[in-house]
Amino acid sequence: DRSIKIAPSILSADFANFGEEIRAIEAQGADWVHVDVMDGHFVPNLTFGPPAVKAFRPHVSTFMDVHLMIAPVDPYIEAYAEAGADMITAHVEAGPHIHRTLQAIKATGKMAGVSLNPGTPLDSIEHVLDLVDMVLIMTVNPGFGGQKFIHSGVEKTRRLRAMIGDRPIHIQIDGGVTTETAPLVAAAGADVLVAGSAVFKGGSVDAPSVYGDNIRAL
Ligand code: DX5
Ligand code: ZN
Numbered sequence: 001d002r003s004i005k006i007a008p009s010i011l012s013a014d015f016a017n018f019g020e021e022i023r024a025i026e027a028q029g030a031d032w033v034h035v036d037v038m039d040g041h042f043v044p045n046l047t048f049g050p051p052a053v054k055a056f057r058p059h060v061s062t063f064m065d066v067h068l069m070i071a072p073v074d075p076y077i078e079a080y081a082e083a084g085a086d087m088i089t090a091h092v093e094a095g096p097h098i099h100r101t102l103q104a105i106k107a108t109g110k111m112a113g114v115s116l117n118p119g120t121p122l123d124s125i126e127h128v129l130d131l132v133d134m135v136l137i138m139t140v141n142p143g144f145g146g147q148k149f150i151h152s153g154v155e156k157t158r159r160l161r162a163m164i165g166d167r168p169i170h171i172q173i174d175g176g177v178t179t180e181t182a183p184l185v186a187a188a189g190a191d192v193l194v195a196g197s198a199v200f201k202g203g204s205v206d207a208p209s210v211y212g213d214n215i216r217a218l
Pocket of ligand 1: 142
């Protein structure tokens, strides 16, 4: 299914109110829920351990997409799988054995994604494409929401789409997705768009229709 999916990043939600925020974005049309896991080491910010992800799980009725921005990855795969992730995405830059990491994710029975930072070339994932359900192209340097879209990701997406051919692999874009940049990456072949600020801006659990307007605008 190549229709465009919107995956709001709860990094831009009210941190005191995740359950309600998740239910609000889903009611307003979110296709997936994107959870940004940061370790203060691979990226300069800290977010959600496995117990937090486990607490989100009962509120998610769509699909929980867990983006691990952590190094090392392997010691935590089982814990995030048990916490209820539907898909676990690891960064190719996070360690020397991305193939082993992706095998370990698949062994949990979850879907597997591989992510590339803006400075990382596509050929770094050439030999793991047959192991993944999704490739995540970062269009900001990971760590924070609200950053400016890095445009080289558009051409990278086009080349990745060609590289994937007819394999059933999603292309996800994360970082700086707005109503200006979403059409560019969608035209280049992306089918899952992560958006934090562009979904949550102006809305709240008390004014959830703004989330719906933002999602439809994307
Ligand atoms: C960045 C995260 C993103 C981020 C996107 O490290 O992976 O998911 O929250 O936020 P926006 O959409 O605001 O750029
Ligand atoms: Zn993310």
